[in-house]
Amino acid sequence: MRNPQLAVLWARLAEMMDEICHDMVKVKDEVGYWRFEIPRRPAIDGLPTRPQSPFGAVAAQSKHVGIYLLHVHHAPHIIDGLPAEIIARKKGRSMFAFSDEEDPAIEHVPLLILAAYDYCVAQGFLSAPTDA
Numbered sequence: 001m002r003n004p005q006l007a008v009l010w011a012r013l014a015e016m017m018d019e020i021c022h023d024m025v026k027v028k029d030e031v032g033y034w035r036f037e038i039p040r041r042p043a044i045d046g047l048p049t050r051p052q053s054p055f056g057a058v059a060a061q062s063k064h065v066g067i068y069l070l071h072v073h074h075a076p077h078i079i080d081g082l083p084a085e086i087i088a089r090k091k092g093r094s095m096f097a098f099s100d101e102e103d104p105a106i107e108h109v110p111l112l113i114l115a116a117y118d119y120c121v122a123q124g125f126l127s128a129p130t131d132a
Helices: 004-020 070-074 104-122
Strands: 025-030 033-038 053-060 065-069 095-098
Touching (some): 004 033, 004 053, 004 104, 053 070, 053 104, 065 070, 070 104, 095 104
Antiparallel strands (some): 025 033, 033 053, 065 095
8 A cells, every 4th residue: 555544544435435336346456456347248138248347446546545437537427416525526537536534525435436337337337236
């Protein structure tokens, strides 16, 4: 982990991502860096096979913990309507940066991740959510 002082913040954000992405493939599972991918989908009902593909990550950097959501880059409209507190954390095209465990925007992180997840469901990349 690049900055051990961010360990508690990273663990909190990683747990939020893990709860929502429990049916995805965790391809990177290290303290300070978890990355999730959409599982491979076999050809069914006339749909072609879909290879395993990136979804998002939670990574501790030197000054912040970043939530990276690939589909926010491809479809920025999916975060329209989310609370301003979470939008204010957006840095670049698909990363949301947090540096304080007491940041009030953290309570909106599940909404952010669900927006990307729901987009993937709507696009047919994922099946509807299942219970853990």
